[in-house]
Amino acid sequence: MPAEDMGRVSRRLRVVFASSSVIFVAALAISPVKDLRQEWKRYKRDYVRFAQKRPDTKRLLEDFHSGIDQIWIPDLGVVDRCTTCHQGITQPTLGGASVPEPFRAHPTIPHGAQEWGCVVCHRGQGLATEVAEAHETTLAWEQPLLPVHFIQGACGSCHREGLPQTPELNRGRLLIEELNCEGCHELEGPDRPAMLGPDLTNVGRKVSRKWIYKWLKEPRTLTDANGNTTVDGVETTEEPRMPKFRLSESEIRALSAYLSVQRAKPLEDVKFDPRLVAVWSKRPDLIDRGELRFRQMFCSTCHALAVTRAGETKLVGGDIGPELTKVGSKVKPEWLAAWLRDPQAYLPHSEMPRYGWSDEDLFEVTQYIQTKLTDPDLLSDVPRLGAPTVEEIELGRRLFLEKGCASCHVVEGLPAPKDFGPDLSALGAKNVSQLDFGTSTIPRNLISYIQAKITDPLSVNPAARMPQYHLTPDDLDAVTTALLGMIGTPASSGMEKLIVPKREPEFHPLGEFGRVCERYKCYVCHQFDGFGGRLAPDLSYEGSRANREWLIDFLKNPQTLRPTLVLRMPQFNMSDHEASVIADYFGTVLQHDQVDPASVERREFTPQMAALGKELYEVKYQCQACHTLGATGGYVGPSLSDAGDWLTPAWIEAWLRDPQALVPETIEPRRAFTEGEVQALTAYLLTLRNAPGQHVPGSGGGGEK
Amino acid sequence: MTRRILLVVLLMATSGGLTACRKKGAAAPPDALRNAYDSEVDWNDPQRVIPLGYEAAQGKRIFYQQCVWCHADTSPAGPSNRSNVSPTPPLFNDGNALNRESDDFLENIISLGGSAVGKSAMMPAYGRTLGQEDIRSLITFARAIAVPPYESPKNSVR
Numbered sequence: 001m002p003a004e005d006m007g008r009v010s011r012r013l014r015v016v017f018a019s020s021s022v023i024f025v026a027a028l029a030i031s032p033v034k035d036l037r038q039e040w041k042r043y044k045r046d047y048v049r050f051a052q053k054r055p056d057t058k059r060l061l062e063d064f065h066s067g068i069d070q071i072w073i074p075d076l077g078v079v080d081r082c083t084t085c086h087q088g089i090t091q092p093t094l095g096g097a098s099v100p101e102p103f104r105a106h107p108t109i110p111h112g113a114q115e116w117g118c119v120v121c122h123r124g125q126g127l128a129t130e131v132a133e134a135h136e137t138t139l140a141w142e143q144p145l146l147p148v149h150f151i152q153g154a155c156g157s158c159h160r161e162g163l164p165q166t167p168e169l170n171r172g173r174l175l176i177e178e179l180n181c182e183g184c185h186e187l188e189g190p191d192r193p194a195m196l197g198p199d200l201t202n203v204g205r206k207v208s209r210k211w212i213y214k215w216l217k218e219p220r221t222l223t224d225a226n227g228n229t230t231v232d233g234v235e236t237t238e239e240p241r242m243p244k245f246r247l248s249e250s251e252i253r254a255l256s257a258y259l260s261v262q263r264a265k266p267l268e269d270v271k272f273d274p275r276l277v278a279v280w281s282k283r284p285d286l287i288d289r290g291e292l293r294f295r296q297m298f299c300s301t302c303h304a305l306a307v308t309r310a311g312e313t314k315l316v317g318g319d320i321g322p323e324l325t326k327v328g329s330k331v332k333p334e335w336l337a338a339w340l341r342d343p344q345a346y347l348p349h350s351e352m353p354r355y356g357w358s359d360e361d362l363f364e365v366t367q368y369i370q371t372k373l374t375d376p377d378l379l380s381d382v383p384r385l386g387a388p389t390v391e392e393i394e395l396g397r398r399l400f401l402e403k404g405c406a407s408c409h410v411v412e413g414l415p416a417p418k419d420f421g422p423d424l425s426a427l428g429a430k431n432v433s434q435l436d437f438g439t440s441t442i443p444r445n446l447i448s449y450i451q452a453k454i455t456d457p458l459s460v461n462p463a464a465r466m467p468q469y470h471l472t473p474d475d476l477d478a479v480t481t482a483l484l485g486m487i488g489t490p491a492s493s494g495m496e497k498l499i500v501p502k503r504e505p506e507f508h509p510l511g512e513f514g515r516v517c518e519r520y521k522c523y524v525c526h527q528f529d530g531f532g533g534r535l536a537p538d539l540s541y542e543g544s545r546a547n548r549e550w551l552i553d554f555l556k557n558p559q560t561l562r563p564t565l566v567l568r569m570p571q572f573n574m575s576d577h578e579a580s581v582i583a584d585y586f587g588t589v590l591q592h593d594q595v596d597p598a599s600v601e602r603r604e605f606t607p608q609m610a611a612l613g614k615e616l617y618e619v620k621y622q623c624q625a626c627h628t629l630g631a632t633g634g635y636v637g638p639s640l641s642d643a644g645d646w647l648t649p650a651w652i653e654a655w656l657r658d659p660q661a662l663v664p665e666t667i668e669p670r671r672a673f674t675e676g677e678v679q680a681l682t683a684y685l686l687t688l689r690n691a692p693g694q695h696v697p698g699s700g701g702g703g704e705k
Numbered sequence: 706m707t708r709r710i711l712l713v714v715l716l717m718a719t720s721g722g723l724t725a726c727r728k729k730g731a732a733a734p735p736d737a738l739r740n741a742y743d744s745e746v747d748w749n750d751p752q753r754v755i756p757l758g759y760e761a762a763q764g765k766r767i768f769y770q771q772c773v774w775c776h777a778d779t780s781p782a783g784p785s786n787r788s789n790v791s792p793t794p795p796l797f798n799d800g801n802a803l804n805r806e807s808d809d810f811l812e813n814i815i816s817l818g819g820s821a822v823g824k825s826a827m828m829p830a831y832g833r834t835l836g837q838e839d840i841r842s843l844i845t846f847a848r849a850i851a852v853p854p855y856e857s858p859k860n861s862v863r
Contacts, residue, residue, distance in 0.1 A: 097758075107758070107759040107760050108760075108838055109759070148743070149741075149743060152742075164766070165763060165766070167742045167766055168741070168742045168743075474741050477741060619826070620820070620826060621826060621829070622825070622826040622827045624789075625775070625786075625789065625790045625827035625828075625829075626774070626786065632789075633789060634774075634775075634786045634789035634790060635782070635784075635786055635789065636774040636775070636780075636786050660834065667770055667771050667774075669771075669829045669830065669831050669833070669834040670833040670834045671829065671830060671833065672830065672832075672833060
């Protein structure tokens with residue numbers, strides 16, 4: 001290259017260098033400008049401006065600093081930067097809808113943000129510093145915020161035991177249990193119970209093939225021409241426990257054939273006195289006696305019947321057992337009598353108590369059920385099925401396993417198939433990329449996915465075996481909430497320490513009481529130390545509460561203490577001996593520490609004290625607002641008409657001092673009675689007794705009052 | 706971005722749709738707790754669903770345990786106990802009776818009982834049964850469902 005050219009080139013080069021330096025400097029300047037314009041900085045500036053307009057500016061800006069705020073809890077693996085923008089969440093004066101987001105204070109909850117962070121409950125990305133990345137599913141950050149409507153699911157991730165503050169979660173868990181989801185799915189929570197659906201080993205002795213056919217086609221549910229769903233002719237919003245499976249005509253025929261030949265064990269033959277049968281045929285009015293006995297025994301406490309009043313048909317009665325409106329057209333007569341006499345002989349896991357029957361009662365009640373609780377048209381639309389063929393039975397057996405029937409029902413000891421449905425124990429932690437939406441067009445998020453799976457499984461997976469559920473929107477949300485809480489062992493290492501395990505109480509008394517308790521299934525309705533049903537009063541401390549004589553009397557002739565109850569303690573027809581076994585066990589074992597009979601033994605309850613107590617009861621505290629005496633008073637609490645017969649003095653005193661100490665869930669408010677008032681009220685209540693001979697044995701027959 | 710907006714809109718539409726599908730409720734249905742915990746069907750207008758914030762939702766829960774017996778037309782056990790109490794207690798959503806009372810007054814009557822504030826002794830004191838948070842959430846719930854609607858004094862001053 002000639003020497004004179006070099007200068008020219010270098011001049012051009014200089015221009016290039018100069019302009020690129022300018023561009024370079026400008027590029028360098030972009031970075032701090034961009035940094036200034038970051039989303040979170042805007043919120044920081046907005047907060048200062050917002051705080052300056054308020055009277056308590058100084059306090060609101062006390063802890064303010066201009067950088068990223070972060071809650072760091074190494075133990076839990078929490079690094080939450082949410083407070084960078086949500087700067088007012090701990091400011092008590094920033095509560096309420098009038099404060100704009102993101103500055104609004106968090107409502108007061110048991111867990112403070114500083115101890116727990118935000119993401120533990122709300123999910124989302126604690127580390128992110130951009131609004132979209134913190135709250136939504138983006139390409140890099142997958143976990144979205146949990147919508148507030150489902151937030152109780154997050155409580156469930158650690159609290160395996162239900163909390164009073166989480167009704168939605170508790171109801172969702174209950175529904176999951178009731179709908180037997182754990183038959184096919186692995187779920188977080190307790191192990192599956194011994195019996196999900198009824199044992200079908202002997203079902204051919206109970207119902208006909210036609211009935212099985214009908215049931216499989218429309219399990220309990222009938223849909224009329226207008227699309228209204230009804231259960232045995234009664235409109236209901238309850239989902240029957242047996243869901244509807246998608247079965248073809250030939251599959252239903254095969255399954256009904258297979259099930260109708262399940263007759264492993266012979267039934268106990270209940271033979272009625274021929275004289276009884278002869279009298280019956282001449283006295284049609286005896287049907288009413290059967291009905292009366294049915295009512296007196298309070299079968300309705302567990303079994304509902306459709307009742308039509310004023311043109312409106314509804315189910316009246318409990319839901320522990322199946323509803324019985326048309327059961328007379330369902331079961332075979334010889335099965336019914338054998339079942340009522342000894343339910344456990346047919347179904348060892350049944351919760352039905354074994355009543356004490358006289359032959360006459362048993363005959364009358366079975367006649368009533370077979371004559372009155374019927375529907376001649378129940379099976380009229382079932383085609384002719386004929387005798388089951390060998391091929392049908394063989395196909396039915398295969399379908400029983402393939403369709404998942406064996407997941408809930410036992411037949412010939414076939415074991416429940418393992419991992420029949422997908423494992424759901426960590427469903428709530430799934431990222432969107434882990435979900436298979438198939439061809440469905442639902443929004444790409446976990447909640448839509450769960451809800452589509454439940455309401456229309458085929459929309460997500462055309463080959464799904466899962467039956468279809470028809471939950472109300474509220475029930476669906478509750479179930480979704482509970483499922484969202486199932487996140488398996490939390491990903492972050494410190495979290496498993498937080499899990500509050502579910503208490504698994506046990507109550508298996510032995511000996512004579514154990515046998516009586518097992519016979520009458522006390523724990524199906526009553527609680528004993530947290531074990532058992534919640535339908536009837538908690539009996540954990542019944543021995544401290546009730547007098548022995550009253551208890552024996554009550555067991556033999558149960559009358560309700562609460563005037564409004566539809567569901568009452570059934571009349572079991574128990575013997576004197578059984579009643580005293582129960583009373584003795586209660587008296588020695590079911591005792592509360594704070595109820596000390598010795599403390600009241602030496603106390604004299606004088607008429608003056610009782611008079612003062614009456615005054616306190618009627619005027620100062622006006623207990624009659626909630627308690628009935630005789631025919632007057634409120635019916636929130638139990639009737640106190642025979643409180644003196646019923647309750648022990650020590651229990652009354654302890655109860656008046658602190659009802660929740662004895663029964664934590666009672667709604668009786670704890671009052672600030674003085675010790676003198678406690679004793680006066682006790683003295684008065686002890687005077688409330690049934691006059692001897694005035695005792696009305698179980699009046700029954702009312703059903704609903 | 707547009708897809709994201711679309712998604713949010715879709716989500717809102719679905720949740721809105723779900724709320725709209727809610728079964729028609731009678732006035733204060735006895736199984737109100739079986740319905741969504743964070744909304745309450747207007748007792749006077751079954752078509753109107755009132756959304757509840759956290760505090761009001763907790764208040765609703767406590768209301769249906771403790772207060773429903775005497776401050777609603779039906780109770781979980783069926784009939785209301787209102788007719789057995791005299792003077793008849795106000796319905797919990799009765800704005801005409803409750804809107805004029807301050808939060809402090811309501812907190813006092815719940816906590817200390819009717820007789821402490823010159824009202825009926827049939828209203829028991831709940832101060833030793835419910836915590837202050839519980840009582841405040843009850844008031845928030847009453848304010849949320851009030852008919853005619855409640856206006857907080859702060860708002861009316863502004």
